[in-house]
Amino acid sequence: MARRNTAGYLAAFAVVGITVVPLLFVLLGGFRTTAQINSSPAGLPGPWVWENYRDVLTSPVFWRLLWNSALIAVIATTLAVAFGSMAAFALSRYVFRGREAFYTLFTLGLLFPLGVATLPLYLWLRQLGLLENPLGVAIPEAAFSLPITIVILRPFMHAIPTELEDAALLDGAARLGFFWRILLPLSRPALATVSVLAFVSSWNFFLLPLLVFNDSTNFTLPLGVAMFQSEHTQDxxxxxxxxxxxxxxxLTFFVLAERRMVGGLTGSVKG
Amino acid sequence: MSAAITTRPPTAPVPHAPAAGGTRRRSRLRTRLELALLLGPGLLLFAGFVLVPICVAVYYSLYSWNGFGPLTDFVGLDNYVDAFSGEVFRGAIGHNLIIAALSIIVQLPLSISLALLLNRKLRGRTFLRMVVFAPYVLSEAVTAVIWLLMLQPGGFVDEVLRGVGLGSFVHQWLADQGLVLYTLFIVITWKYIGFGVILLLAGLQGIPAELREAAALDGASSWQTTRHVVLPLLGPTIRVWIFLSVIGSLQLFDLVWIMTLGGPANASTTMATYLIDHGFKRYEFGFGSAVAVILFIICFTFALFYQRFALRRDTDGALTRAVS
Structure with a gap:
């Protein structure tokens, strides 16, 4: 038993090393000068230099990218969760013809790579005048987040006992009132999961902002990092x-929301 | 993404007290209005920005068009013929398939062994899990930039290799045509392995400890228990992982675009980088759309077949059930 655990610790150690070393390389490298890095790429800071971080933090570029990313992610998440929860409510607690067809339509969205839609989507956004506009990224992102939102929320909402709904209706509440006052608050764990998923996917999205934004003042963080790298190859x-x-x-967001994220991903797979 | 495969749509009808007599029609109208209000915005958003653009891509793909002015130059299926007869695009399909195959051959055994190891009662297990998963949270752009810098000629990776006496292994990681795809694959593995490990760990936790104990009591060795009890029970998770991994490999874009732009000399072009390159850099909107449709058909065909033949025995999927 002890021998097996040693192997486990060794493997764990290797995994941590391979995962963490590139991250440390970046974090520590920021505390060095380019000359230090060039002369010894794998060395440690010596002496420690604060200018790089200070320069980035005091220039408006970084903060603007952060703000753009946050704004787009908040809009996309709000739209996806609002429209997604409404649709999931209709698809889980109403009985009507075509319900399963509607649901299948949304689940099909899980299979569409965004790449397939980009060319027409780009032309469509151009026609709507949404190029160079945060909404031009946020709205399509919300649309692409809808399927997973609905797929996670629907079974969750369905599992909430019908007795609750009957009681609310007997008390004179309208169904929409039941949705707003009882079902949504009860669905909070699932809502948190889908919000985290929508937020993270928007935050990391690269292709759509790449096409929609030409003006670098509109760039999101992923675009900005790629641009900064190609503009400062010497530094x-x-x-x-x-x-x-x-x-x-x-990473901060991940540490705070780890349970939701992992739970959401694994939960959605386990069904 | 995977949820579509496993989620069972609720089947029990929601009982709704029928309204009495004259109010029935009014209540039905009201229900319709409510449904329109609830489903309408989501449907509009989804149709307007997902479904319609995809259908429109099929239409554009039949024209030779630069994205401006009316579509007049109808060319039928020529764009498709051109795509398949071009060596670069055939190469791109090959690259996507190589990445997909390597994922299954390399990443899957690696994820399984890591998950089995991390499933033991190690100290700091929660921390380990977070560390393994961390790269998955980083954006592709950040990952690409990190590795671009680490792999610079004479950079971090080269120096570490020299430092441990493997100097002869130093290569032009991203500039060597024969090597670039495999370098990219290593970066992909670094970024996505945590996802597989977390999925499999969740799957492992669903296996009751009694089963392993029973096998051990019957005299099975630890390897036999793993091989004949644990792995078969992990089957559904593994099959879902393979599905996600192949679809992801077919759609590979961000990392390649930032790290190599598909180069050198198209040695790392993927279907998606080819599509963006032709559509947006060269304004071949008709041709680009044809490539997009091909990409879509490949993904869709794979998804349908995989659902039918591999996933079907695990669950009755929402997709296949509704289609059949």
Whole structure:
């Protein structure tokens, strides 16, 4: 038994190393000068340099990217969760012809790679005048998040006992009142999960902002990181500091919402 | 994504007290209004920004068109013929398939062994899990930039290799045509392995400890227990993982675009980078749409077949059931 655990610890150690070393390379590299990095790429900071981080944090570029990403992610998440929960309510607690067909239509969306829709989507956004507009990214992202939102929420809402609904209706509540006052609050765990999923996928999205935004003042964080890297190829240390800082929101969010995220992903697979 | 495969749609009708006599029609109208109000916004959003663009792509794909002005130059299926007769696109399909095959051959055994190890009662297990999963949370863009810098000629990776006496392994990781795809695959593995491990760990936790204990009591070795009890019970999770992994490999874009733009000399072009390259860089909207439709058909065909033949015995999927 002891021998097996040693193997386990060794493997765990290797995994942690392989995962963490690249992240440390970025974080620590930000504390070095480019000259230090060039002369010894795998070395430690010596002496520690604060300029890179300070420069990034005091320039408006980083904060603007952060704000753009946050704004788009909030709009996309709000739209997806609002419309998704309404649709999931209709699809889980009303009986009507075509219900399963509607549901299948939404689940089909899980199979569509965004790439397939991009060319027409781009032209469509151009026609709507939504290029260079945060909504031009947020609305399609919400649309692409709808399927997973509905697929997670529907069984959850369905599992809430009908007695509750009957009691509410007997007390004179309308069905929409039941939805708003009872069902939504009871669905809070599932709502949290789908919100986290929608938020993270919007936060990390690359292709759509790449096409919609030409003006770098509109860029989101992923675009900004890629742009910063290609514009400062000579200044590796600055790029590392910039990249390190742009990892922090996602990692913080992950630490705070880890249970929701992992639970949501594994839960949706286990069914 | 996977949920479509396993979620059972509720079947029991929701009992709704029928309203008496004259109010019945009014209540039915009211129900219709409520349904329109609830389903309408979601349907509009979904149709307007997902379904219609995909259908429109099929239409564009029949024209030679630069994205401006009316579509007049109808070319039938020429765009499709052109795509398949071009070496670059055939190469791109090959690259996607190589990545998909490597994922199954390399990542799957790796994820399973890691999950089995991390499933033991190790100290700091929660922390380990978070660490393994962390790269999955980073955006593809950040991942790409990190590895671009680490893999620079004479950079971190090269120096570490030299430092441990493997200097002869140093290569032009991203500039060597024969190597670039495999370098990208390693980066992909770094980023996505945590996802597989977490899925499989969840699957392992669903296996009752009594089963393993019973096998051990019957004299099965630890390897035999794993091979004949644990792995078969992990089957559904493994099959879902394979599905997600193949679909993901077929749609690979962000990492490749940032790290190599499909180069050098198209050695790492994927279907998606080819599509964006032709559609947006060269304004071949008709041709690009044809490529998009091909990509879609490949994914869709795989999904349908996989559902039919591999996933079907696990669950009756929402998709296949509704289609049949």
């Amino acid at each position: 590796t240390a600055k790029v590392l500091a910039f990249t390190a800082l742009s990892m922090i929101p996602a």
